[in-house]
Amino acid sequence: MTQQWVLHVDLDQFIAAVEVLRRPELAGLPVVVGGRGDPTERGVVATASYEARAFGVGSGMPLRIAARKCPDAVFLPVDHEAYNVASDEVMATLRGLEWGGVPVVVQVLGWDEAFVGAGEGHGDLGDPMEQAERIRAAVLDATALHCSVGVGDNKLRAKIATDFGKPRGVWRLTAENWFEVMGDRPTTALWGIGSKTGKKLAALGIDTVTQLAESDARILAAEIGPTMGPWYHRLGRGVDTSAVDASPWVPRAHGREETYQQDLEDWAQVAEEVRTLTRRVLADIDREGRPAARVGLKIRFKPFFTVSRSLTLPAPTNDPTTLADAAVSLLDRVEQDRPVRLLGVRLEMTPPPEGY
DNA sequence: TCTGGGGTCCTAGGACCC
DNA sequence: TCTGGGGTCCTAGGACCC
Secondary structure (H helix, E strand, C coil): CCCCCEEEEEECCHHHHHHHHHCHHHCCCCEEECCCCCCCCCCECCEECHHHHCCCCCCCCEHHHHHHHCCCCEEECCCHHHHHHHHHHHHHHHHCCEECCEECEEEEEECCEEEEECCCCCCCCCCHHHHHHHHHHHHHHHHCCCEEEEEECCHHHHHHHHHHHCCCCEEEECCCCHHHHHCCCEHHHCCCCCHHHHHHHHHCCCCEHHHHHCCCHHHHHHHHCCCHHHHHHHHHHCCCCCCCCCCCCCCCEEEEEEEEEEEECCHHHHHHHHHHHHHHHHHHHHHHCCCEEEEEEEEEECCCEEEEEEEEEEEEECCHHHHHHHHHHHHHHCCCCCCEEEEEEEEEECCCCCCC
């Protein structure tokens, strides 16, 4: 059987790069994109250019902290539409590629990421590192955007490999060099293990990828769960049997969240904001053409504390009044004794019809 | 002057039914 | 004196990712 290869393509500092493309005078400057582009407001960094990262600015950081670390940075608002357009160009470029003489299979992961696999009935694939370089050249040629490519013998290894290739590079991670590269790294270096699970594993005496791989899967299942335990054990060994799947993504839910510049103290106003957010989510739901089956509410209080409430509707609907009333009714299940800092409304949609 | 906004998936526990 | 057992649905919350 021929070796199966998976490539993972990840655009370098995608959002910042798109902004620099349309404002060439920003090239080489520290650029921070986030919120409404005003670093005195509540909001966080979506992407920082490499020049800004050198000052310690990173994704997820509050804009105010970023401004403190890099006062001379250029702060820009998030422009979803521009990133959608650029992303579509990148993905179209990838879909137009061939590998082994047949069109590739592309699985989009987000604005700036995709897996690329060999198509059905492919011939001789040749060197995957050369294919990775062809991808980098094709994306740069079509969009003027740089990317990095991970080469792996499965999706998990390809995905992890990409970070080692950044920026503007290619890296290969397979069963052969898995433990050499990953073995001594912390479990949180794995895709799917964050800080909480890392701590849970550490409490079981598992700190490194090798230790996770050599752990007892039955103990993990008993301690962490029948699904997640064995899955983490597979992560430790770099095992992933899932296929690159090009089928179109069908959203399960849509939501809107808003962080208020001033905390909301008046609960009549909170109810009004819930109605406004519900209307905004409905615009997305209507585009999907499927009714909502569940309604959820997320509230972040000040100080930092989050509650969520949800309900299943008696019958799926996309009637604006019914959905807004349902969302507001969830407020009755919340203790209304503190100021609200963030509100979120989420509508879960009915499953797509068979054969979608 | 802390901590976005869009999602996905999993789990635990209670209600309810047969 | 002893309170089954299996299954599904619902809700709240946790964890993770980009």
